[in-house]
Amino acid sequence: MEVDAVFIQATKHCPKLAVVEADDIPLIDLSVLKSHNSSEPDATAIRLLIYEIGEACKNWGFFQVINHGVPFKRRKNLEIVARKFFAMSKEEKKKVSRDDVIPFLGYYDTEHTKNVRDWKEVFDLTVENPTLFPVSHEPDDKELREYINQWPKNPPELREECEHYAEEVQKLAYKLLELISMSLGLPANHLNGFYNDHTSFIRLNHYPPCPVPHLALGVGGHKDAGALTILAQDDVGGFEVKRKTDGEWIRVKPTHDAYIINVGDIIQVWSNDRYESVEHRATLNSKKDRISIPFFFNPAHYTIVEPLEELIDDQNLAKYKPYNWGKFFATRKRCNFQKLEVENIQISHFRRRQWKAVKAVCSSSLVQTTHKHNQQLLNLALELSSPDAQAFDFSFNTGGEKSTVKPQAPIKLEAFILFLLDHRERAKHDYEQLKKTVDELQAFEQNVKLVKELKL
Template identity: 35%
Template structure:
């Protein structure tokens, strides 16, 4: 799809292999600048603040007041935080557990088995260890597996792992259920913005929307204070539904000048607004910078499901949300054009979406 990204600029090193080798000092390529290293927020602040937690089961209540209150809570979280957790979301807890365990097993396979799925930056699909193709760029302490689910015409199950044996079936079943959950949330987002219920879904392309999964593996790190599992960034797509590792916290969300550590709730999804919904909502909803910590005692596995516009969909602020007092903040751009920036440079805070803003 993107001819300029046919190969990685340097040999790929698997972070899990570095971790398993027993090194005590991480290579310089993984060491962040002092201002970018973790540990800049006190533990007391972290323990007192968490992103909103919303019970989606209340949307099914016979009480319309409770249904409206729940929808309002989602709207407030989108405007004020850009992040929230959902419980009673309708996705089987058993399916979630089986899915995560299957991917734990994948990353414990011999290196030669995982290497069969080694990816390239042309699509990022497969087993990877870096984001961005800038030569000499600082790297994050993580490996991952990325795959496409929607649109159906680009779904290629032959690129999905065959080991463990249930992996392909689980990916299909899990992705189907998370897409349903994403569709429910999109209707609420639209209504909360004063748009027709299906406006955002149709803007994403309807049945031609995009969806993909990135399974993140964060190995143990001998010097976790010097690096990050994933550098600060906002997600370039529409919405992310993250199934985190409940045993080890690591996700941090920017809140003003501080980084807030998210305390994951068992069987919950962490939902965050991506850049495309910020554009469509004309910044009524905002994507928020986040990053991932690593630690020396435990590895982590998380599953990030990206609910995106179709690649050729032209994304721009909804006409109903612009006017003399609220001019459009962003130019029209396809999602393919937008994500080329991220695929070239890797995580860059909010540099992309902020750079698009029209001068005031």
């Protein structure tokens, strides 16, 4: 069977034939939250649970939960009715297709992730019906619109099953939000206020069998833009995450009645990078189709997303500029359904430049060898953002004397990285710190144009 080239991934993104699995993926038991034998849960057990949640968010960016309180029959019933819907003819499904009036609710089968088409079809619905969203991604456009779910005539039970399921999973979402809040040292309900008019939605994903599962993906590697994602996958499997320790894609084996919980970008910003959203993707099967049901737990459209003030101080400066969630979401959705020449909007576009970190790196042993090398690092910073860099006091010790380095002609990033590589054997720890700083600055340089265009 010939496959359209729009589905084919770049070689570096193609899934490996050999599946990598990990035995140490966090599997967290929430049964302590169900107080069967006493009026209050055990305090020690709760503290341990909060610690487990925090460690999983910090080290993995995701985890699985069992004994979560969502009735299994609700999940199973929705999976069954979803299969009925996707088994209908294309003509029938397209009666509830999303369009310009309802741009992200209903049926769709041409979604793109990073400009490559996904091998899947979806049905989206909001949890609150109707839900308010900005009409436009343009920052000066204040118009809002009520988005109302589209329900197909067949199967007739789809709406009821979706609504029952949403009600139950939403309860779990609030439990998890409160546990994450406490793991950050905040009151349990500290984040709840962002959800008074929440914009959460559910997606029914169907991944048909693919004749070239080694070349295509159900969903390409990405991070979720919202706060939390609660994912139900069937027993076919195919969900993979990029492990933070080594960048390896690992398969998350289906666990009966478990949910996969992904930390999203909003949690990363709120926590000021204490917790990091996880990159994940969906691989395909050549013989079996697959159903997955993510619940995207998102705040109100008017939420200004920024690091929580309780988590920032003089030693932990805010790493992100504030952004409006509704506008961010509208921009993200606009980009997901058309192939663009630029990268889709990311939270990295709102990352603040940490010039104190650059100065600390400049003072490291790796760049204390010659005045020339110090000059190169400063020129790199100046090339990326001259106003901020010129306002900063860059002083170095060269030859035993303290001197302030003045701006010179900018160097190329490639040349600077080569300089780092030449010195890595002498100071590997300094090299890693430098490389991270260079990567952050380079990412900012690549994305700053998009931010200016969006005027967010």
